[in-house]
Structures are given as structure tokens and as C-alpha cells.
Amino acid sequence: MTAMTSLATNQDLDPRLLRDAFGTFPSGVVALAAEIDGRPIGLAASSFTSVSLDPPLVSVSLATSSKTWPDLRRSSHIGVTVLADHHAEVCRALAGPVDHRFDELDFTTTPEGAITLDEGLASFDCTIYREVEAGDHVVVLLELHAVHQAEDNAHPLVFHRSGFGTLRTLA
Numbered sequence: 001m002t003a004m005t006s007l008a009t010n011q012d013l014d015p016r017l018l019r020d021a022f023g024t025f026p027s028g029v030v031a032l033a034a035e036i037d038g039r040p041i042g043l044a045a046s047s048f049t050s051v052s053l054d055p056p057l058v059s060v061s062l063a064t065s066s067k068t069w070p071d072l073r074r075s076s077h078i079g080v081t082v083l084a085d086h087h088a089e090v091c092r093a094l095a096g097p098v099d100h101r102f103d104e105l106d107f108t109t110t111p112e113g114a115i116t117l118d119e120g121l122a123s124f125d126c127t128i129y130r131e132v133e134a135g136d137h138v139v140v141l142l143e144l145h146a147v148h149q150a151e152d153n154a155h156p157l158v159f160h161r162s163g164f165g166t167l168r169t170l171a
Contacts, residue, residue, distance in 0.1 A: 020161075029083045029157045029164070031094055032060065033107065033115035034075035040102040040115050041075075043068045044094040046159040047137075048080070056144040057129055061137045068098065069138070077112035077127055078142065081120035083157040084150075085166040090117065091157070110146075121156055122149045 033042030047061035058080065062069045072078060083090060094101050106118040116123035126142035158165045 027159050029087070029091055029159050030060065031081045031083060031090065031117050031120070032072060032078055033081070033102075033117070034072055034078045035109050035113040035115060036071050036075055039099075040107065040109075041068060041071050041098070042094055042101060042115060043072065044083070044091040048082075051141060055129075056147075058124065058126070058142050058144065059139055060142070061134065061139050064133075064136055064138055069140075073128060073131075073140075075113045077110060077114035077125055077145070079110070079114035079116040080124040080126055080142065081117040082122040083117070084119060084121050084154045085157050086119075086154075087117075087157050088164040091164065116148070120150065121154055122147065124148075 027046045028048060029044055029046050030048040031042055031044050033040060035041070043062075043066065045060045045062060047059075049059055051057040051059050060080075090105060093103070093105060107115050108118065109115050110125055112125070114125045116125075124142075124144050125146035126144055129141040129143040132139040132141070155166050
């Protein structure tokens with residue numbers, strides 16, 4: 001057994017070290033999107049998680065520096081799509097120039113303005129339940145109003161150590 005050295009105190013936490021350490025935890029990736037002023041607006045996030053069944057809630061953490069979230073949050077409904085392992089290029093598109101993020105993407109828009117991407121593993125029609133300021137991020141709680149799950153056995157897109165990957169079948 002190895003002796004554990006003492007952990008760094010809060011005063012020693014370097015942002016680059018933190019980012020690298022956080023990156024060791026793999027996460028799925030979702031797209032958040034809605035129609036705003038007649039055009040699709042969206043972003044990709046890797047901080048999505050389920051929160052509650054009653055009421056049905058999910059959460060996502062977004063940087064307070066996001067240029068997209070202030071527009072996206074204006075929609076009465078927001079679509080959330082759980083991305084599949086073939087969606088790495090979709091993530092890159094959603095991180096590109098705002099006016100061209102949806103140029104090559106197939107998506108569906110609800111009458112309320114929520115946009116979900118086609119061929120996702122699951123999709124949700126949501127409204128903002130609450131926003132909580134948390135350091136340099138805002139934790140957004142979203143209430144679910146509709147859900148759709150794909151019928152195939154596709155695998156999720158995984159974000160790990162600042163790159164995209166896939167899940168391998170567990171033995």
C-alpha cells in the first residue's frame with residue numbers, strides 16, 4: 001500500500017490542474033437547442049445529469065461566459081438531445097460559428113420552439129425550472145415535458161480528457 005501524500009489546499013488549486021483532474025471523469029454529451037427569433041440556436045454540454053423523477057428534472061452546467069446561453073434561455077421550451085457515438089462532428093458544429101451551427105444538422109422543432117437533433121439516443125422537451133449561480137458556471141435545472149427514446153441499441157458519445165470517444169462493451 002502506498003502512503004498518500006497530502007492533497008493541495010484550496011489556495012494551491014491551479015485551474016489547469018483542476019481541468020485535467022475533472023477531465024478524468026468521463027461523461028455523456030447532450031445538445032441543448034431551441035428556435036430563437038426564427039433561427040436555431042444551440043450548444044453542446046458534457047455536464048448533463050438526471051436529478052429527479054418527481055417532478056421530472058435534469059441539470060446541466062454552463063459557463064457564465066457562454067455567449068449562447070443568454071439567447072437560448074429566452075425560449076419558452078428547450079430541446080435536449082443525448083448524443084450518440086457517431087455525433088462527434090455534431091459537437092464540433094455546435095461549438096462553431098453561431099450562424100452556421102445547424103447548417104448540416106438534421107433536427108426537429110416543436111410548436112413551442114424546442115429543437116431536438118435527429119438520431120439522438122434520447123430527447124427531451126424542457127422548460128427552465130431554476131438557475132443556480134455556481135462560481136464561473138450556472139447550474140440549470142430543466143423540467144421535462146416530453147421524452148423520446150431511440151429504439152436501437154446505439155452507444156452514447158463520451159467526453160473524456162478533452163476528447164470524444166465511445167463506450168466499449170463491458171465484460
